[in-house]
Amino acid sequence: MTLELQGLGVSRGIAIGRAHILFHNQPDVREYLIPAFAIEQEVERLLDAIEQARQQLKSIRNHIPANAPADVTSFIDTHLLMLSDSSLTKVPVEMIRERRCNAEWALQLQRDALINVFNEMDDPYLRTRRDDVDHVVNRIHRILSDQEVAEHEIPDGRLKGHIIIAEDLTPADTVLMQHQGIAAFVTEHGGATSHTTILARSLGIPAIIGVESVRRYVQDNELLIVDGETGTLIAGADALTITAFESRRLAFEQHISSLSRYKSQPTKTRDGKAITLLANAELPEDITTISNAGAQGIGLYRTEFLYMNRLSPPEEEEQLAAYRDVVEGMNNQPVTIRTFDLGADKTVDGGRPLSQAVVTNPALGLRAIRLCLSQPGMFRTQLRAILRASAFGKIKIMFPMISTMNELVQARNLLEQCKLELDNEGIAYDRSIEVGAMIEIPASAVCAEMFARHVDFLSIGTNDLIQYTLAIDRIDDHVNYLYDPLHPAVLRLIQMTLNAGKKHSIPVSMCGEMAGDPRYTRLLLAMGLEHFSMHPNALLEVKQVINETDLSLLPANTLEVLDIADAVETDLLIEQINEAVHNN
Ligand code: PEP
Numbered sequence: 058m059t060l061e062l063q064g065l066g067v068s069r070g071i072a073i074g075r076a077h078i079l080f081h082n083q084p085d086v087r088e089y090l091i092p093a094f095a096i097e098q099e100v101e102r103l104l105d106a107i108e109q110a111r112q113q114l115k116s117i118r119n120h121i122p123a124n125a126p127a128d129v130t131s132f133i134d135t136h137l138l139m140l141s142d143s144s145l146t147k148v149p150v151e152m153i154r155e156r157r158c159n160a161e162w163a164l165q166l167q168r169d170a171l172i173n174v175f176n177e178m179d180d181p182y183l184r185t186r187r188d189d190v191d192h193v194v195n196r197i198h199r200i201l202s203d204q205e206v207a208e209h210e211i212p213d214g215r216l217k218g219h220i221i222i223a224e225d226l227t228p229a230d231t232v233l234m235q236h237q238g239i240a241a242f243v244t245e246h247g248g249a250t251s252h253t254t255i256l257a258r259s260l261g262i263p264a265i266i267g268v269e270s271v272r273r274y275v276q277d278n279e280l281l282i283v284d285g286e287t288g289t290l291i292a293g294a295d296a297l298t299i300t301a302f303e304s305r306r307l308a309f310e311q312h313i314s315s316l317s318r319y320k321s322q323p324t325k326t327r328d329g330k331a332i333t334l335l336a337n338a339e340l341p342e343d344i345t346t347i348s349n350a351g352a353q354g355i356g357l358y359r360t361e362f363l364y365m366n367r368l369s370p371p372e373e374e375e376q377l378a379a380y381r382d383v384v385e386g387m388n389n390q391p392v393t394i395r396t397f398d399l400g401a402d403k404t405v406d407g408g409r410p411l412s413q414a415v416v417t418n419p420a421l422g423l424r425a426i427r428l429c430l431s432q433p434g435m436f437r438t439q440l441r442a443i444l445r446a447s448a449f450g451k452i453k454i455m456f457p458m459i460s461t462m463n464e465l466v467q468a469r470n471l472l473e474q475c476k477l478e479l480d481n482e483g484i485a486y487d488r489s490i491e492v493g494a495m496i497e498i499p500a501s502a503v504c505a506e507m508f509a510r511h512v513d514f515l516s517i518g519t520n521d522l523i524q525y526t527l528a529i530d531r532i533d534d535h536v537n538y539l540y541d542p543l544h545p546a547v548l549r550l551i552q553m554t555l556n557a558g559k560k561h562s563i564p565v566s567m568c569g570e571m572a573g574d575p576r577y578t579r580l581l582l583a584m585g586l587e588h589f590s591m592h593p594n595a596l597l598e599v600k601q602v603i604n605e606t607d608l609s610l611l612p613a614n615t616l617e618v619l620d621i622a623d624a625v626e627t628d629l630l631i632e633q634i635n636e637a638v639h640n641n
């Protein structure tokens with residue numbers, strides 16, 4: 058009998074292979090009392106386990122292939138950093154001594170405390186860090202309970218060609234399993250912006266997340282089909298279905314390998330319209346991947362990562378060095394640096410929360426530019442660092458989540474003050490540095506014209522724009538099904554922003570995930586988008602669609618998508634638009 062299960066496709070590609078079900082869950086942790094004379098021994102047991110976890114991760118890190126994307130190494134490094142952080146090394150030790158409890162229990166209590174803090178964070182990237190806490194703590198727990206090596210870490214080639222079915226996966230698991238040649242993975246949990254899914258996309262592993270109770274429905278070693286684009290998992294498929302998916306798999310592989318020829322080609326439509334393709338960067342190490350993908354610059358440099366895994370925010374010199382590295386690495390290509398988009402409760406100042414208030418709806422709270430303006434000292438440090446780095450290459454400044462003119466004026470005033478300070482100190486910077494605003498809030502899209510008069514460029518952050526327009530939490534599994542870039546309200550807001558840019562002759566780019574999804578490229582071109590910024594791995598595919606598009610041959614009713622209320626009708630029209638790419 059054929060069984061079809063639906064989840065969220067987060068990394069494209071088709072895989073056909075046998076199931077390998079991972080059952081290792083969080084260990085069952087119980088508290089027990091440690092006699093006074095054995096307390097120090099228990100502390101040693103915990104510290105030993107942490108050290109072993111560190112050695113395991115270092116060994117994983119050493120096995121990462123040289124050509125793997127920078128993301129891969131940085132995820133492992135994040136876990137290594139956590140293993141050195143006092144929140145995991147010192148606090149549980151104190152608990153063992155104070156409560157006279159076992160190491161597992163102390164670790165579990167600290168895990169729960171950390172997860173609570175992360176759960177309240179507003180920024181989705183920071184919130185996904187709770188997964189990292191879990192992954193690191195689970196590793197130590199496994200060692201403490203003598204399950205030292207997780208089942209899938211045994212490098213015996215047993216997993217080659219298998220489809221991994223798991224409750225959840227760590228980034229480290231994902232790297233290891235990719236070495237062992239897994240064909241795909243399917244998990245019960247996870248968000249579209251979690252590290253594991255970002256990694257799956259980077260590594261090109263087809264993946265589906267959020268398939269509820271999948272381990273109950275699928276049997277070990279059963280033949281499965283994974284469609285990482287549609288999020289469909291098929292078990293017990295008949296021969297005809299398998300053959301159909303096999304040819305789709307081959308076609309997809311051929312398609313990916315054919316993309317390399319676009320690397321050196323200029324990005325322009327068949328009828329000659331030049332398009333700018335930029336990359337999104339999160340870490341200085343991303344520069345290599347970005348250069349390899351042939352990006353024309355960085356359209357979004359997310360600076361939040363500089364503030365993570367530490368108790369105090371980075372000083373001006375440290376930030377200057379990071380920004381300078383990026384801009385020099387990009388060889389005079391433009392780099393758009395976004396000021397910090399941190400969440401309301403992120404502790405960055407010596408462990409002191411930035412806000413003491415209880416936040417009921419953090420996504421609607423003190424985040425992004427609101428937070429920047431409420432912490433002028435921290436904001437000015439960043440502005441000064443960005444300005445100083447602008448002396449070493451082409452830098453633009455971008456403010457996140459602008460919703461009122463007052464915010465824009467205040468941010469610009471602070472920038473002007475920083476320029477004056479640098480002038481007085483005789484420090485060089487680019488005097489004509491461009492300043493832009495992100496359009497991520499429906500109100501700002503509606504009023505984009507107002508903002509367009511006061512900035513050099515606009516950039517549409519569709520991840521948040523969709524979240525706020527459709528009133529859905531972008532990282533909540535339960536409302537994933539409502540996250541729709543093609544909702545007419547979203548498309549109309551994008552159109553308004555593009556029109557505003559045109560009217561005031563300023564460029565408008567798009568840097569949300571939507572810009573890197575080739576399914577939407579032609580529609581966005583038709584709407585007038587000329588500047589796309591995306592994850593570097595998406596660049597060549599989007600470039601191919603652009604270079605194979607003749608704008609004059611787009612279906613006459615393309616823009617009717619903005620008026621269609623029915624999602625099925627919308628999908629049909631998008632299919633027609635995209636099919637024309639291959640038929641032209
Ligand atoms: C967005 O919201 O689309 C965006 C690019 O910003 P982030 O994903 O960092 O919130």
Ligand code: MG
Nearest residue numbers: 497518520521
């Ligand atoms: Mg955003």
